[in-house]
Amino acid sequence: MPFNALVITKPESGYRCDLTELDEAQLPATGEVTVRVDYSTVNYKDGLAITGKSPVVRSFPMVPGIDFAGSVTQSDHPRWKAGDRVLLNGFGVGESHWGGLAQMARVKGDWLVALPDTLSERDAMAVGTAGYTAMLCVMALQRHWADAGVQPGSGEVLVTGAGGGVGGVAISLLAGLGHTVVASTGRPQEAQYLKSLGAASVIDRQELSAPGKPLQKERWIGVVDSVGSHTLANACASTRYGGAVAACGLAQGMDLPASVAPFILRGVTLHGIDSVMAPMARRVAAWDALAKTLNREQLASITKEIGLGDAIAAGGDILAGRVRGRLVVNVNR
Incomplete structure (x- = not known):
């Protein structure tokens, strides 16, 4: 055939x-x-x-x-x-x-x-690996926040590479859970689009993409990063005490020009998110969560x-x- x-x-x-x-x-x-x-x-x-x-x-x-x-x-x-x-x-x-x-x-x-019964084949691929990876990131942050007693609304969550597939779904998921989301993008013309997904504010990626200090002003309770390199290093450096960063991409580079300071002085946790070989139980949990929580109108948009x-x-x-x-x-x- x-x-x-x-x-x-x-x-x-x-x-x-x-x-x-x-x-x-x-x-x-x-x-x-x-x-x-x-x-x-x-x-x-x-x-x-x-x-x-x-x-x-x-x-x-x-x-x-x-x-x-x-x-x-x-x-x-x-x-x-x-x-x-x-x-x-x-x-x-x-x-x-x-x-x-x-x-x-x-x-x-x-x-x-x-x-999942409630997802069409088209919806599943509108989510795709990008959205499934975003869900794995959110699940990692949720587990961390549950252990740390962090509640929605207790601080800002950063999403880098916000204009991409991972970023868009991550914004929608986090905003739907009640978190205040800050979107970082190199396309400022997309600010209104990102806010329509649930971002409370939008920052230019240049604020994060250049070399920065090992420790910076504490801001984020959590981060979803699909960019890597200096962006990830700066995100870690500005994460609040006891916060967490979920790293899943390398759009800026595979390097991580960071120091141990955020991890040993502020107790920041860096979660590496692998979607390729993730255990089946975690995959099923991610897709079940997506089927139940994802905003279909935003997905279509x-x-x-x-x-x-x-x-x-x-x-x-x-x-x-x-x-x-x-x-x-x-x-x-």
């Missing part, structure tokens, strides 16, 4: 990503479950894979796409049967195993999560739908910071 997919190759002439017709027989043999994909999405990592700007792809040819949502068509795994609605995030899919920017996928059953072929150009756009919020890919369009 033929199907359409984005396929990355690396011929002698250079790195390529093309919309290609494949046959179901070409799907990876390592996988017990075949899924008819309805929707995928384009995340920052997908942009890196599609453009080749970073060595994300581990083997060639590769179908990119670290997310998908759809229905099982065939299964040799005890947990899944034909007709089950499922979603997938991470596990190296789109990097070392063919991914979701295609109309069909074959994956290991242990990688799949049952799609940060989401744009594109077709499968459009995802190639979108890969470059997301790396260049030209994408607001989330891109949903209708693989059948």
